[in-house]
C-alpha cells in the first residue's frame with residue numbers, strides 16, 4: 001500500500017480524518033437524543049441552532065434541520081468541532097445506576113431551580129418596573145417565567161415524592177416485582193407519561209421565552225438589572241434542558257424497561 005507522508009494509517013491526521021468520516025457516516029442514522037446521550041457537549045451545538053434535543057430528541061439531524069430550515073452540513077461541522085475538542089467534565093450518564101442518576105438530578109437540577117426562582121423573579125420584577133412601559137416583551141417574559149416555574153413546583157414534587165423513590169427501590173431491590181404502583185395504584189409508566197407531557201409544555205414555554213428575549217440578547221441600552229435577568233434566564237434554560245434530557249431520554253425509559261423486565265420474570 002502506497003502511504004504518502006503525513007497520511008500513513010498511523011499518523012494523527014489519518015486518525016482524525018477517519019474518525020470524522022466514521023462520525024459523519026454514523027451520526028446521520030442516530031436520533032438527536034442518542035447523539036446528546038453519547039456526549040452531552042453536543043447539546044450546546046443543537047441549542048445554538050435552536051434545535052430541541054429533549055422533547056423532539058427523536059428526530060434525526062436531517063429531520064430537525066428540515067424543520068428548522070438549517071443546513072445539516074453546518075450542524076455536522078460544528079458537532080465534529082465539539083466532539084474532537086478535549087473533554088471537559090463529561091459524565092457517562094447512560095451507564096449510571098438509576099438511583100445515582102435520580103440523586104444527581106435532584107441534588108443538582110431540582111436544587112438549582114429552587115435556589116434560582118426567587119432571584120430571577122426579583123430581577124425580572126425590577127426590569128419590568130424600569131423598562132416595562134417601553135418594552136412590552138419584558139412583561140410577557142415575566143409572565144412566562146411565572147407560568148413555567150409554577151408548573152415546575154408541582155412537577156418536582158411529583159418526581160421527588162413518588163417517581164424517584166420508586167426508581168430508587170427498583171434499582172436497588174432486584175427481587176421485588178410489581179413494585180411500581182403509585183399510591184393510587186396508578187402504574188408508574190402512566191405517571192411518567194404525564195411528567196413527559198409536562199416536559200413538552202415546559203419546552204413550549206421556554207421556546208417562547210427564547211424568542212421574546214432574542215436568545216437572551218439584551219438591547220444595547222439595557223441596564224445591569226436587565227442584563228443580569230437575561231443572563232440568569234439563560235443559565236436556568238440551559239440547566240432545565242439538560243435536566244429534562246436526563247429524565248426523558250435516560251432515567252425514565254430505563255426505569256420503565258427495568259420495571260417491565262421485573263414483571264416479566
Ligand SMILES: [Fe+2]
Nearest residue numbers: 105156159247
Ligand atoms: Fe426533574
Ligand SMILES: [Fe+2]
Nearest residue numbers: 159195244247
Ligand atoms: Fe421532570
